[in-house]
Amino acid sequence: MILVTGGAGFIGANFVLDWIAQVGEPVVNLDKLTYAGNLETLRSLSHDGRHVFVQGDICDRGLVDALLAEHRPRAIVHFAAESHVDRSILGPAEFVRTNVEGTFTLLEAARAYWGALEGAGKADFRFLHVSTDEVYGSLAADAPAFTETHPYEPNSPYSASKAASDHLVRAWYHTYGLPVLTTNCSNNYGPYQFPEKLIPLMIVNALAGKALPIYGDGMNVRDWLYVKDHCSAIRTVLARGRLGETYNVGGWNEMANVDIVNTLCAILDELRPGTGSYADQITYVKDRPGHDRRYAIDARKIERELGWRPAETFETGIRKTVQWYLDNETWIANVQSGAYRDWVAANYADR
Ligand code: NAD
Ligand code: TDX
Numbered sequence: 001m002i003l004v005t006g007g008a009g010f011i012g013a014n015f016v017l018d019w020i021a022q023v024g025e026p027v028v029n030l031d032k033l034t035y036a037g038n039l040e041t042l043r044s045l046s047h048d049g050r051h052v053f054v055q056g057d058i059c060d061r062g063l064v065d066a067l068l069a070e071h072r073p074r075a076i077v078h079f080a081a082e083s084h085v086d087r088s089i090l091g092p093a094e095f096v097r098t099n100v101e102g103t104f105t106l107l108e109a110a111r112a113y114w115g116a117l118e119g120a121g122k123a124d125f126r127f128l129h130v131s132t133d134e135v136y137g138s139l140a141a142d143a144p145a146f147t148e149t150h151p152y153e154p155n156s157p158y159s160a161s162k163a164a165s166d167h168l169v170r171a172w173y174h175t176y177g178l179p180v181l182t183t184n185c186s187n188n189y190g191p192y193q194f195p196e197k198l199i200p201l202m203i204v205n206a207l208a209g210k211a212l213p214i215y216g217d218g219m220n221v222r223d224w225l226y227v228k229d230h231c232s233a234i235r236t237v238l239a240r241g242r243l244g245e246t247y248n249v250g251g252w253n254e255m256a257n258v259d260i261v262n263t264l265c266a267i268l269d270e271l272r273p274g275t276g277s278y279a280d281q282i283t284y285v286k287d288r289p290g291h292d293r294r295y296a297i298d299a300r301k302i303e304r305e306l307g308w309r310p311a312e313t314f315e316t317g318i319r320k321t322v323q324w325y326l327d328n329e330t331w332i333a334n335v336q337s338g339a340y341r342d343w344v345a346a347n348y349a350d351r
Contacts (some may be wrong), residue, residue, distance in 0.1 A: 001026045003073040005058050005106065006080030008037035010129070010193045015079065016042060018231040026050040028071045030064070031080065032057045032098075033341075040331065040340045042141035046337055055213035058102035064109040075126040075238060076110055078103065081165075084196055085134075085158045092157035099161035100168070102223065102304045103129070107172045115176060128238050129169040129182045133223070133248065134159035136184075138292035145223075148246045155290045166246075166328055173244040179337030181241040182312070183234060185249040186297045190227030190317065195335060198257065199318075202264050203325045204332055206278040212265075216287030221294040225251035226317030236308045247306070250297025253314045257283075267322045334342040 002019070007029035016027055026049070030036030031037045033055050045051035052071070056063045060081045080102060082088065082095045106122040107127070114125050119204060136146040154163040172178040189199040190191040202212050233249040255263075265278035302308045312320070325332065 001071050001073045002075045002077060003028050003030065003067060005030050005076070005078045006037075007031055008033060008039050008042065008053075008235040009079060009083070010036070010190075010197075011188055012079035012193055013038070013041040014190065014227045015077065016230045016232060018228060019235070020045060020048070020050055021050050022235065023069060024193070026052070028052045028054060028067060028073065030054050030056055030058065030067060033081075036194050038194075038335065038340045040334060043226045045296070047098050058213050059097060059105050061105050061109055065112070068109060074121070074124055075128065076106065077130065077234065077238065078106055079130045082164070084194075085156050085286060088156055088158035088161070092161075095157050095161040096104070096294045100156075102167055102190075103228050107168055107178065108336075111172060111176050111178050111323070113213060116293060125179055126238055126243075127169070127172075127178055127180045128132035128234065128241075129166065129180060130152045130161065130167050131184045132162050132184055132232065133184050133186045133250065133295045134292065135163040135166055135187065136295070138193065139294040139296055141221075142295060143294075145298035146184075146248060147298045148248055148301055154331075155292055159292075165254065170246075177262065179239065180245045181243065182246040183237055183249050184246060184297075185230050185285075186223035186225050186231070186251065186295060187221070188225055188227045188230050190321050192331070193227070193329070195332065198222065198260065199264065199321065200332075203268070203322060204336070206265060206268050206281060207272065207325075207329075210281065211283040212261055212278070212281045213283055213285040214257055215285060216291060218261070219293075220257045220291060220298070221254050221256050222260075223250045223295055224253050224255060224260070224314055224317075225310060225316075226312040226320075229312055232311070233302060233308050236306050240306050244306070247302040247309075248297045248299050249302060250299045250312065251312075252297075252299065254296050255314070263318060264322065267319060270338075271322060271326060279314060
């Protein structure tokens, strides 16, 4: 049994589906079901005994203690977070609460639980903290990609809260010996991503005939990784990562936002032709405050030490992603209307 936090969100739910399919080991999934949590994504597991869903808050120490005592997991994989930069600018409090206080609560609960384990159970226990490349701040156009030793220079309330959580995880290893691992990954894309993030927002707006809002000059650069490749990286680090280490995870795929949006429009023009090009819907809008110019990940450590490689290129991953959104318009409509919340009550009432 492993305990996953935030397993109803975009990456967490992809991870739970991938874990059950690839490893088959039971999962207890603790998720508060904020606006970003969507159990409809886990519909295929709603009657699978290997998935135990618990709606709750990672800041609730009593609940976390009770789950650890009941399920005796061999690892905690911690995804739960407030994850959207624009929301962190409008309302940072929830980011500090969940990302910093929530991680602190989990670390303390894990320390108590692990401290009472004995023998092989104690030696094998792992706390894997899922983090982001945004903690490193912004890179100049010609600077080398982020390595694991790059200084932390977070610029948004979101990235500052994730940086704080990374520091707590590091301290719990050095001070208490808690067997931790941290991954810092670049921008993910793929199925089941909430349509507030760049790629799903552009696909959904394009299909709805709405504007495609590009912030600033559209030349901000991100590294993009298909979500299933992030899941395989987490599985790899959990299995073979060195304790106390951090691993950067990325796709070696830097792209400017405007190129991403044009790529999406070109694929949509081909797969769902309209009267003109979807690119005609592109609108340049006011920039995001404190908008980081460039992120790039140097993933050589995880490749060299653990033998991990992404399976998808951007070209293959983005086509699968667009096709998925075209094939799953009900999922999108339910997310946009809020109807996905009713599905939870109807299908997980017994949990
Ligand atoms: P998401 O916003 O889609 O999902 C977050 C999940 O956490 C939701 O299901 C939500 O209900 C849950 N949650 C929020 N607050 C909670 C709380 N207090 N208690 C319990 N559950 C709570 O996020 P995501 O994009 O899937 O990101 C998952 C993790 O990966 C985050 O830690 C994020 O920082 C990190 N990450 C994301 C990306 C990316 O591109 N999306 C890249 C690198 C790292
Ligand atoms: O409408 C938009 N227009 C636009 O130009 C949106 C939503 C975004 N953008 C730009 C801002 C960024 O430069 O696109 C880029 C990607 O934006 P987001 O999808 O909001 O992602 P980002 O801010 O890069 O952060 C993401 O990657 C790292 C995730 O949200 C984080 O959780 C993760 O840690």
